[in-house]
Amino acid sequence: MxxxxxxxxxxxxxxxxxxxxxxxxxxxxxxxxxxxxxLGGWDVSLKLLAYMMFADYVTGVLGAIKCKNVNSDVMFWGGIRKGIVMLVIFLAVHLDQFIGGNAPIFRTLAIYFYAGREGLSLIENFGVLGVPWPPAIKNALEQLKQKGENQK
Structure with missing residues (x-):
């Protein structure tokens, strides 16, 4: 050789x-x-958020294709919104640095908040695509929806 x-x-x-x-x-x-x-490092929580954002975007596009209402303007602004989420995390990293602590408190809060929102959006997209959910998750989401409607 x-x-x-x-x-x-x-x-x-x-x-x-x-x-x-x-x-x-x-x-x-x-x-x-x-x-x-x-963004404060490429750790597990940021990876999870990035993967969830990607999955949300893809399932949203697939749901729009299924419902025959694909709108490039909605897709564009959805991508911009995900970029703004990363900007908020960037600012949270700098806020953590500003307060001088070693723990990434604001970064962690921002990532968990947006991961939760992406998770709900994914569940909604899966529903549009016809993916079945366990009854416990469906009931919990229905209760959240009813609480939200009652607060309006």
């Missing part, structure tokens, strides 16, 4: 076969690192 060929293959697999691939990969890595640091 030729060690030089093996080294070349490993290098091109890691860095890219061309200079453009190498530069693009480096750029994506730098931007991703900056964003993760600005």
């Amino acid at each position: 030729d060690v030089r060929l093996l080294a070349t293959n490993l290098y091109s697999a890691a860095a890219g076969a061309t200079e453009r691939e190498f530069i693009f990969s480096g750029f994506v890595a730098a931007v991703g690192t900056f964003i993760a640091a600005a």
Whole structure:
């Protein structure tokens, strides 16, 4: 086995076969690192929120396709709303730094709040798509809906 060929293959697999691939990969890595640091780190709670946001967007589009009411304006503003959520988390990270504590209190509160909202939106989208839910979850959501309607 030729060690030089093996080294070349490993290098091109890691860095890219061309200079453009190498530069693009480096750029994506730098931007991703900056964003993760600005959001307080790429931990489990932020990953969960990001995955839930992605799943909500995809299931929302699928639900709109199923109901034959796809609207690019609604999709655009839904994406903008998810970007604003990340901006709120960014501000919460800086608020935590401002108060000087080592615990990310505001960041955690923001992530959990928005994860809850995304979860409810996912459940709604799954309902539109016809995904059945256990009766306990349906009853709890119905009670929340009735409480919300009574407060109007």
